[in-house]
Amino acid sequence: MKILVYAEQQDGHLKKSAVEAVSFARQSFESRGDLNITVLLGGQVDTQAAAELGLYGANSVWMPAESILNSFEVHLHALAIQQALAESGAEVLVMAHTYCGKSLVPRLSVAWDAVLAAGVNSPPECASDGSWKVYRTVYSNKGIASYSVSGVRRILSFLPNALKPVECSSPCTVFPWNTTVNSAAAKTRSLELQKVQGKIPLTEAERVISGGRGLKGPEHWHLIEDLAEVCDAATACSKPVSDMHWRSHDEHVGQTGITIKPDLYMAVGISGAIQHLAGVSSSKTIVAINTDREAPFFKVADYGVVGDAFEVLPQLTQAIRRLRKG
Numbered sequence: 624m625k626i627l628v629y630a631e632q633q634d635g636h637l638k639k640s641a642v643e644a645v646s647f648a649r650q651s652f653e654s655r656g657d658l659n660i661t662v663l664l665g666g667q668v669d670t671q672a673a674a675e676l677g678l679y680g681a682n683s684v685w686m687p688a689e690s691i692l693n694s695f696e697v698h699l700h701a702l703a704i705q706q707a708l709a710e711s712g713a714e715v716l717v718m719a720h721t722y723c724g725k726s727l728v729p730r731l732s733v734a735w736d737a738v739l740a741a742g743v744n745s746p747p748e749c750a751s752d753g754s755w756k757v758y759r760t761v762y763s764n765k766g767i768a769s770y771s772v773s774g775v776r777r778i779l780s781f782l783p784n785a786l787k788p789v790e791c792s793s794p795c796t797v798f799p800w801n802t803t804v805n806s807a808a809a810k811t812r813s814l815e816l817q818k819v820q821g822k823i824p825l826t827e828a829e830r831v832i833s834g835g836r837g838l839k840g841p842e843h844w845h846l847i848e849d850l851a852e853v854c855d856a857a858t859a860c861s862k863p864v865s866d867m868h869w870r871s872h873d874e875h876v877g878q879t880g881i882t883i884k885p886d887l888y889m890a891v892g893i894s895g896a897i898q899h900l901a902g903v904s905s906s907k908t909i910v911a912i913n914t915d916r917e918a919p920f921f922k923v924a925d926y927g928v929v930g931d932a933f934e935v936l937p938q939l940t941q942a943i944r945r946l947r948k949g
């Protein structure tokens with residue numbers, strides 16, 4: 624079974640989702656003795672880092688020889704992936720359901736005439752007839768739907784953090800790869816890039832500390848940031864908080880914001896409205912801190928603290944700081 628994995632990079636560094644994608648492919652189809660995983664890098668990265676994808680199950684890695692793919696342009700990347708699919712002879716394409724992945728998979732599904740299983744949250748269950756059973760959340764995370772997937776060509780995109788990468792083999796060979804993609808095929812042009820500096824990217828974070836309107840104002844956000852710092856966590860917020868410009872929109876999670884699936888999501892002063900939960904309820908462990916014991920967040924939380932954020936947060940931060948020092 625030949626699999627092509629598309630591995631994202633940014634500024635010459637592999638994204639966390641690149642390692643996850645290789646490991647997801649390896650763990651999903653390990654039982655196939657004839658498994659061969661080729662990785663197409665979405666741009667040029669350090670050769671040593673590329674070779675380490677072998678530790679997670681890649682058999683070979685293709686590094687674009689030209690710089691044309693280094694910044695993401697969906698039409699160019701879709702064409703490059705199609706070329707790599709044809710050259711590798713892959714029957715399955717695996718990638719992360721990230722911002723880039725979401726825009727690529729529908730295009731590729733049509734262009735490559737493949738069945739698409741998009742945004743699945745666990746490895747497919749492979750049946751003896753060759754079909755897969757895949758699971759994904761539906762109706763704003765209120766339900767889980769299962770689908771049977773069959774067909775000669777298949778595309779599988781998985782939610783970031785769906786699976787812990789597992790080391791399994793040894794470094795592999797990195798080959799230079801020449802793409803026939805021409806920059807004239809680009810249909811969009813990036814005019815300006817505003818980067819969030821010095822923060823853990825929300826979509827890649829394993830721990831997230833999030834604040835809502837219960838924090839009363841932006842001047843109190845140091846309480847969230849202090850806790851995030853001692854937990855090595857990213858910070859997030861509810862929609863009203865970003866609408867009121869207490870925090871920037873790149874922190875807004877929920878139905879109309881970013882969907883995340885961290886190991887730990889701590890919601891402070893957030894009521895737990897359905898539109899907020901839509902973006903966070905797949906988190907592995909949820910902690911809610913709220914003065915209102917009837918707050919809806921407590922219905923989905925694994926741990927709850929009924930208390931005032933202004934009293935609880937400093938104590939919690941101090942206790943975790945002490946624990947980590949010890």
Ligand SMILES: Cc1cc2nc3c(=O)[nH]c(=O)nc-3n(C[C@H](O)[C@H](O)[C@H](O)COP(=O)(O)OP(=O)(O)OC[C@H]3O[C@@H](n4cnc5c(N)ncnc54)[C@H](O)[C@@H]3O)c2cc1C
Pocket residue numbers: 834835836837838860861862863864875876877878879880891892893894895896897898899902912913914915918930931932933
């Ligand atoms: C179409 C649509 C899409 C939407 N999309 C999103 C979305 O993507 N993301 C999102 O977040 N919302 C979204 N919303 C808004 C959503 O419905 C809620 O209004 C919003 O999530 C509420 O934000 P909040 O919990 O911060 O504020 P509130 O609802 O005002 O809740 C504040 C909470 O803080 C608690 N609190 C108060 N003081 C303290 C204290 N001192 N210590 C601890 N707790 C305290 C209160 O008990 C309360 O539970 C959407 C709404 C619509 C209609």
